[in-house]
Amino acid sequence: MRSFVDFRLLALRRLRATEWEGTLLWAALIGVLGALATIGFREGLLATERLLYGRSDGLVQIARGLPEWLRLLAPALGGLVAGAVLLAARRMPLAQGGDYMEAIALGEGRLGLRWSCLRALSSAATVVSGGAIGREGPMVQLAALAGSLIGSWRAVPVPRRRLMVACGAAAGVATAYNAPIAGALFVAEIVLRSLAMESLGPLLVAAFAANVTAGLLVDAAPVYRMPAFVAPHGAPMVLLASVGLLAGFGAPLFLGLLDGANALFKRIPLALPLKLGLGGLGVGALSLAAPQVWGNGYSVVNAVLQGDWLWTALLAVLALKLLAVASTTGSGAVGGIFTPTLFVGAISGALFAIAAERLWPGAVPAPAAIAVGMGAFLAACTHAPLMSVLMIFEMTENYGVVVPLMLACVLGYSISRRLRPRSIYAGVPELNAHAPALTMAADLLRTDSATVRVGDSLAALEAAFVRWRRPHIYVLDAEDRFAGAIALHDLAPLVKQGTAADAPWPAALLRSNFPRVELGTPVWKVLEVFATHPGERLPVLDAAGRLAGYVTKTDLVLMLRERLAVG
CATH class of the missing domain: 1.10.3080.10 (Clc chloride channel)
Known part of the structure; x- marks a missing residue:
């Protein structure tokens, strides 16, 4: 044993x-x-x-x-x-x-x-x-x-x-x-x-x-089924990327429509269930003219990708869908706006492709314009162009659209942010700005400390290292005060020498000057201690010198990342 x-x-x-x-x-x-x-x-x-x-x-x-x-x-x-x-x-x-x-x-x-x-x-x-x-x-x-x-x-x-x-x-x-x-x-x-x-x-x-x-x-097929097409190069690629201009100007209008619907429903003096029922009734009325307004629009986008649609049909579906989305979200319904945003971008891209075909026949493949339209509109609404590029690439598994998509997403993002600084997730910056500040070691405290006591046997010390799997074990005296720490690499030579397991661990192993902080130590001071301590953890003591727990360098870095993001 x-x-x-x-x-x-x-x-x-x-x-x-x-x-x-x-x-x-x-x-x-x-x-x-x-x-x-x-x-x-x-x-x-x-x-x-x-x-x-x-x-x-x-x-x-x-x-x-x-x-x-x-x-x-x-x-x-x-x-x-x-x-x-x-x-x-x-x-x-x-x-x-x-x-x-x-x-x-x-x-x-x-x-x-x-x-x-x-x-x-x-x-x-x-x-x-x-x-x-x-x-x-x-x-x-x-x-x-x-x-x-x-x-x-x-x-x-x-x-x-x-x-x-x-x-x-x-x-x-x-x-x-x-x-x-x-x-x-x-x-x-x-x-x-x-x-x-x-x-x-x-x-x-x-x-x-x-x-x-x-x-x-489940089936891991791409979300959108892209038909085969020849990716544009040269000037047609620049033309395709200009879909971003359409997205950049269109996204603020779309977000403004959603804001207006939300404000309108707030003024209606009805109970919440009746408001959502009224919003649903609006969707039902619109669906009498176009069943395509039901749902998030995923199936319609796939249908547009696969076949030829008249521009009048596309424009009608887009207008009715915008009203349906506004009616649903404005009433206070819980759900995502991500997929409806992709729908608006896809139909916008399809309309762009029809217009481009009139001006320059064969220059812009319709499926490519639809995919680029989705990505550009998503970037313009979320203000996240990098995510939008990768999202469209992964959902279509088509690299041919990535290069024009990159420029389109940047254009859409830049114009939309200029016209409307707030994205579709506008609440997130305010939330971060009001997040409670974590200012002391106590705010990062973890309590599952690895400890032994003064006078414990060498076998108990070895068992503590095996159980906790940490590079240092903290040592407590008879009154639970922190006495120091023992490092794993200091113990290893004794193990190799075959020192008797039932004997107390040698006092020379104890590092009584091991770095430590107190519960009230500010985080900037904790950071200073970590700067001179290569380990991942620092013990945290209360006012009486008893071990309260420890803080980790990873938690401190995560906290600082949050603070920097707010600033």
């Missing part, structure tokens, strides 16, 4: 996992759980559609097969149900709520289980009844909930818990759109506003794990 412990101790010295590696492992687990939550929600929607309509081949097809009276009333009835569920969620205590963006940027990085599930249920009622809104919102919320639950279970400090929620959100986006790279960048670029490796690395791992999990369970 002694030799086995010694072997593990020596192996630990060389193979012990770092805090960074542990973070990546937790990110992978969150990615798997986030993918399962996302897939579960999507399959639940399909099952509900089959139960209600006897089919689940797309909401547009369902709308076409319904009698007109039911096509009119179904979104209204769904809105009433969604509003009633959402009203129940809003009556819960604030501590049990929180949107995933708020959890990442504000507060303690916690999401309420019941609150999140009720919002997802409300969104499901809107989606399956034909509401013109995306289903990705509740998907990402439920995936982020997995990160929040893991963080609460592990009792990690606030910066680490926020990162875990962010990993869940990245997993949700990656699974919803089969776009792992863009999923990670969506959270990094829009919510965290940072591409630092301390946060981007775990996001990428979570998105990768989610993508692998989804690939094992």
Whole structure:
């Protein structure tokens, strides 16, 4: 037994996992759980559609097969149900709520289980009844909930818990759109506003794990089926990239329409369920003229990609869809606006291709213009051009559009931001600006300290190293005061010499001058101590010198990244 412990101790010295590696492992687990939550929600929607309509081949097809009276009333009835569920969620205590963006940027990085599930249920009622809104919102919320639950279970400090929620959100986006790279960048670029490796690395791992999990369970085909086309080169490529100009001027108008609808519904003196029912009734009325307004627009975009549409039909569908989206979101329905944004960009790109064909026949392939239009409009609305480029590439798996897409996204972003500084996720900067400041070591405290006591046997010290797998073990005296620390590499020579295990560990092992901070030590002072200490952890003492826990360098870096993002 002694030799086995010694072997593990020596192996630990060389193979012990770092805090960074542990973070990546937790990110992978969150990615798997986030993918399962996302897939579960999507399959639940399909099952509900089959139960209600006897089919689940797309909401547009369902709308076409319904009698007109039911096509009119179904979104209204769904809105009433969604509003009633959402009203129940809003009556819960604030501590049990929180949107995933708020959890990442504000507060303690916690999401309420019941609150999140009720919002997802409300969104499901809107989606399956034909509401013109995306289903990705509740998907990402439920995936982020997995990160929040893991963080609460592990009792990690606030910066680490926020990162875990962010990993869940990245997993949700990656699974919803089969776009792992863009999923990670969506959270990094829009919510965290940072591409630092301390946060981007775990996001990428979570998105990768989610993508692998989804690939094992469901079809991993591209979201949009791109027909074959010859990618433009030279001057036609510049012409194609000019779709970004259209997106840059169009996105502020689209966002203004959504703001106006929201303001209009706020002035209507109706209870929340009735407001959502009224919004659904608007969608139902519009669907009498065009069933394509039902749903998030995904199937319509694929249809436009595959066939020739008259410009009049495209313009009519675009106008009606804009009104349907405004009616749904303005009424207060819970859901995503991401996919409807892609719809508007796709139809805009298709109209651009028709106009370009009149001026320069054969120069701009219609599928390429549709894809570039989606990306440019997404960049113009989200103010995240890098994410938009990668999102379109991953959703279409077509490299031929990437080069003009890059310029189009930058143009769309630049013009839109000039005309309207606030993006579609305008609340995130304000949330970050009001996030509570973490100013002391106590704010980053972790309590699972690895300790032994003065006078313990060498065997007890070896067992502590094997159990905790850390480079240092903290030493406490009889009154629980911090006496110093013992380093693993100082113990290793004694193990090799075969020192008696039942003897007390030698006093020479103790580093009584080991760096430490106090609960009230400001973070800038903690940073100074870390600058001269190569380790990952620092012990934290209370006013009486007793060990309260420790802080990690990774948590400190994450906290500083948040503060710098705000500034």
